[in-house]
Amino acid sequence: MAKQQTAFLWKVGAPAGQGVMTTGLLFSKLCAQSGGNVFDYAEYPSLIQGGHNTYEVLCSTSPVNNRAWQVDYLVCLDKVTLETHEHRLRSGSIVLFDPAAGKISPTGDYTIIALPLKELLAELKANSIMANMIALGASWALVGGQRKKLETLIAEQFGKKGAEIVKLNQNCADRGFETIVGNTTTTITFPWHKPEKTPIVLGGNDAFSLAAAAADCRFYASYPMTPSSSVLATLAAWQKMTDMVVRHAEDEVGVVSEALGASFAGVRAAVGTSGGGFALMTESLSYAGIGEIPLVVFLSQRPGPATGLPTWTEQGDLLFACYAGHGEFPKIVLAPGDVTEMVVLTKQAFDLADIYQTPVLVLSDKFLSESRMVLDSEVVERELSTPPEYGKTIRQVDELPYLRYKNTDDGISPRLIPGTPGTHYQANSYEHLEDSHTTEDPEERSMQVEKRLRKQATYLSNHWQMPSIEGSLERAEYIFVTWGSSKLVVSQARDMMDQPTAHIHFTHVYPMDREKVAALFAPNRHYVLVENNATGQFGTLLRSEAGVDIKHSIRKYDGRAFYSEEILAALESA
Amino acid sequence: MDINPSSLDFTGYTPTWCAGCGNWGIGKGIELALKKQQLSPDRVIMLFDIGCSGNMNDFINAYAMHTLHGRALATAVGVKIANHKLPVLVTGGDGALYGEGGNHFLHACRGNHDLTVIVHDNSVYGLTTGQVSPTASKGKKSRSTPSGIIEQPVNPLLLALTQGATFVAQGFTAQLPQLAELITAGMQHKGLSIINVLQPCVTFNKENTYAYYIKNTYKLPEDHDKSNFSQALEQAQSVFKERFPLGILYETTRPTYQDELPQLASEALAERGRFEKSVSLLDNFK
Numbered sequence: 043m044a045k046q047q048t049a050f051l052w053k054v055g056a057p058a059g060q061g062v063m064t065t066g067l068l069f070s071k072l073c074a075q076s077g078g079n080v081f082d083y084a085e086y087p088s089l090i091q092g093g094h095n096t097y098e099v100l101c102s103t104s105p106v107n108n109r110a111w112q113v114d115y116l117v118c119l120d121k122v123t124l125e126t127h128e129h130r131l132r133s134g135s136i137v138l139f140d141p142a143a144g145k146i147s148p149t150g151d152y153t154i155i156a157l158p159l160k161e162l163l164a165e166l167k168a169n170s171i172m173a174n175m176i177a178l179g180a181s182w183a184l185v186g187g188q189r190k191k192l193e194t195l196i197a198e199q200f201g202k203k204g205a206e207i208v209k210l211n212q213n214c215a216d217r218g219f220e221t222i223v224g225n226t227t228t229t230i231t232f233p234w235h236k237p238e239k240t241p242i243v244l245g246g247n248d249a250f251s252l253a254a255a256a257a258d259c260r261f262y263a264s265y266p267m268t269p270s271s272s273v274l275a276t277l278a279a280w281q282k283m284t285d286m287v288v289r290h291a292e293d294e295v296g297v298v299s300e301a302l303g304a305s306f307a308g309v310r311a312a313v314g315t316s317g318g319g320f321a322l323m324t325e326s327l328s329y330a331g332i333g334e335i336p337l338v339v340f341l342s343q344r345p346g347p348a349t350g351l352p353t354w355t356e357q358g359d360l361l362f363a364c365y366a367g368h369g370e371f372p373k374i375v376l377a378p379g380d381v382t383e384m385v386v387l388t389k390q391a392f393d394l395a396d397i398y399q400t401p402v403l404v405l406s407d408k409f410l411s412e413s414r415m416v417l418d419s420e421v422v423e424r425e426l427s428t429p430p431e432y433g434k435t436i437r438q439v440d441e442l443p444y445l446r447y448k449n450t451d452d453g454i455s456p457r458l459i460p461g462t463p464g465t466h467y468q469a470n471s472y473e474h475l476e477d478s479h480t481t482e483d484p485e486e487r488s489m490q491v492e493k494r495l496r497k498q499a500t501y502l503s504n505h506w507q508m509p510s511i512e513g514s515l516e517r518a519e520y521i522f523v524t525w526g527s528s529k530l531v532v533s534q535a536r537d538m539m540d541q542p543t544a545h546i547h548f549t550h551v552y553p554m555d556r557e558k559v560a561a562l563f564a565p566n567r568h569y570v571l572v573e574n575n576a577t578g579q580f581g582t583l584l585r586s587e588a589g590v591d592i593k594h595s596i597r598k599y600d601g602r603a604f605y606s607e608e609i610l611a612a613l614e615s616a
Numbered sequence: 617m618d619i620n621p622s623s624l625d626f627t628g629y630t631p632t633w634c635a636g637c638g639n640w641g642i643g644k645g646i647e648l649a650l651k652k653q654q655l656s657p658d659r660v661i662m663l664f665d666i667g668c669s670g671n672m673n674d675f676i677n678a679y680a681m682h683t684l685h686g687r688a689l690a691t692a693v694g695v696k697i698a699n700h701k702l703p704v705l706v707t708g709g710d711g712a713l714y715g716e717g718g719n720h721f722l723h724a725c726r727g728n729h730d731l732t733v734i735v736h737d738n739s740v741y742g743l744t745t746g747q748v749s750p751t752a753s754k755g756k757k758s759r760s761t762p763s764g765i766i767e768q769p770v771n772p773l774l775l776a777l778t779q780g781a782t783f784v785a786q787g788f789t790a791q792l793p794q795l796a797e798l799i800t801a802g803m804q805h806k807g808l809s810i811i812n813v814l815q816p817c818v819t820f821n822k823e824n825t826y827a828y829y830i831k832n833t834y835k836l837p838e839d840h841d842k843s844n845f846s847q848a849l850e851q852a853q854s855v856f857k858e859r860f861p862l863g864i865l866y867e868t869t870r871p872t873y874q875d876e877l878p879q880l881a882s883e884a885l886a887e888r889g890r891f892e893k894s895v896s897l898l899d900n901f902k
Contacts, residue, residue, distance in 0.1 A: 287877060304694035308699060311698075329683065462658065
């Protein structure tokens with residue numbers, strides 16, 4: 043008798059080069075297109091062949107926005123997969139394993155279903171990499187999926203490779219399905235259904251790319267660096283449609299310089315990188331500051347220092363981002379906590395860069411960049427369709443002399459697009475007069491410093507956003523505080539807790555309104571800061587920017603994102 | 617209000633360069649070339665690097681960026697992509713273009729970006745009081761190399777030629793009419809134009825003086841074929857023997873970076889309408 047299930051976590055593992063990413067992506071698509079809410083995430087070492095790659099898909103009847111600890115279905119394309127993830131199996135979990143892959147000594151109360159991959163491959167006359175398709179079919183049968191759906195999706199996925207390849211993949215998947223389908227004691231029924239609207243599944247990098255295209259970004263430059271590289275690939279692939287110019291420049295110094303040139307000349311420009319590349323860009327960030335040149339920086343963090351753990355995750359560059367660049371100039375740092383926020387804040391970042399004529403950073407991390415989830419397409423479509431705001435960008439002058447760095451009450455001077463007839467000016471990296479000529483005059487200097495810093499005050503009153511608050515701050519036993527991607531795990535952990543809890547989540551992390559933030563923190567309440575880093579950087583930022591000192595923090599810095607179970611365990615042991 | 621572009625003049629602040637500095641001639645050469653092409657300060661974008669040469673930012677009027685040290689050329693790449701309808705001129709020293717920004721130089725040559733690059737080559741860092749630059753002769757003593765520089769000098773002409781620049785010329789600041797012609801020709805050329813300009817630093821370089829350059833420069837022979845790459849390479853090598861050719865060593869036609877971008881086929885990137893079909897991109901994620 044098949045049992046009804048409302049959520050399950052499926053995970054596949056194999057050495058790199060064995061097609062784990064394709065299997066995972068297809069399984070995720072099967073679930074999403076059959077009405078499941080999915081959250082998926084891949085983990086992989088920094089190499090192309092060998093190692094251990096995994097892809098996991100959490101599928102649920104209700105919206106999901108994070109991973110889960112317990113693995114319900116573990117698909118082992120090798121022995122290592124079982125050995126590495128056995129501790130996440132529960133009683134009743136199901137393992138697909140090929141007995142020909144070696145002798146195993148199971149230690150837990152889970153069910154092993156033999157999937158004779160080697161034998162089936164020989165029978166199907168298929169290459170060893172096709173084991174992933176057999177596993178896909180077997181997995182889909184295990185969760186009670188519709189057999190026909192496999193065939194259609196494989197045709198869509200491999201169509202470009204020709205009918206023969208499609209057929210072979212379909213045969214392998216179907217054979218896998220067939221191997222399982224008779225075994226009713228282990229399959230489940232999930233309320234699969236055809237969704238009303240084809241769901242969209244987006245990761246953080248996808249969201250940044252989409253929002254950049256929608257935000258009228260016309261120039262994107264980057265030098266490949268995990269975990270930001272897929273933005274470069276995505277935007278480059280769309281160039282013919284969007285007419286954006288996407289440049290893979292010689293190095294990150296060239297990347298940011300080119301973006302500043304393009305921005306000065308009148309197009310919205312962005313760069314994307316990770317910590318090491320961003321380190322190379324910081325001098326130019328400072329030029330954007332004094333030259334008042336709009337710039338959007340997408341910074342997807344990975345664990346450092348130096349090369350660190352290139353393909354893993356960490357929220358380790360927050361303070362570096364906030365304080366990057368020599369000299370004093372305004373800068374805006376935004377930290378989306380999930381994929382929807384990535385769409386919204388990326389759109390906003392381009393507007394803010396134009397409105398305040400200064401660098402705006404969008405922080406991500408490997409976990410947020412590469413984990414994908416089903417989004418509410420109406421929300422995304424509405425956001426993408428909202429026209430940009432260009433602030434005081436002008437294409438004609440009404441008064442001469444035109445003063446590029448005119449001292450204004452809000453600190454923002456009208457920015458003329460070069461090439462406009464009748465005048466000229468420079469984007470000067472030296473301190474300058476209102477008319478942009480170089481100066482070392484102390485009064486002019488002070489005036490320009492104050493003018494630039496006034497933009498920060500204007501931002502705080504006009505565009506800065508308070509953190510979002512969930513739950514009752516008055517009644518909560520624990521008040522969680524997060525920024526960026528640790529939002530996800532806290533929402534999930536709160537659902538699992540019996541005690542009343544609340545959650546303060548920051549997106550507009552720097553600068554912040556000192557008084558308004560301080561007012562959220564009352565004495566004698568239990569605040570818990572959750573950060574994916576070792577030193578509690580947001581805690582430091584809150585102390586310096588808001589005078590708030592959170593005593594209790596939960597940190598993780600092993601390159602892996604949090605599981606909600608870890609949050610609960612940390613609270614218990616505190 | 618009535619805005620009359622013709623009322624704009626290229627002449628800006630009075631230069632602060634030392635009396636006799638080679639930058640005076642180069643500044644004049646640029647201004648002459650711009651006027652000869654009937655450009656006006658609102659129809660040209662100039663990028664100034666950092667150094668005595670870069671201080672020209674206040675002496676010539678134009679839409680301009682006074683960039684960071686070493687970054688004028690990389691910044692210009694972005695400017696030109698954003699608005700390829702306007703001529704873009706880069707000016708900076710040998711330290712900026714061949715040292716601090718050396719990597720950008722190599723890759724700008726490869727890309728054949730449609731830019732004109734004027735390198736003020738005086739073999740020293742003038743603004744930081746006379747340390748050796750990448751073109752300083754081996755053994756040259758300076759504040760940073762009291763026992764003499766160990767490296768051999770960069771050969772700018774060979775470097776530009778071998779990395780793919782499509783217009784390579786050398787001028788001398790004291791030969792103003794030729795210099796103005798070279799800059800004009802460089803700006804008229806479609807693609808990356810490198811014009812290395814020999815200039816004395818009268819304050820910190822007592823070796824590469826006007827007399828030195830008058831003695832060691834020579835006009836390219838009458839029969840020099842600027843379309844012949846081998847001949848250009850040969851002339852460029854004479855620099856190793858302290859003989860400096862003046863004139864256009866090489867000029868060839870290759871599609872520019874901008875030509876190769878279908879996005880720029882009609883309007884300038886900065887001028888055209890916004891992309892409004894972003895919702896359709898969601899199909900990639902279904």
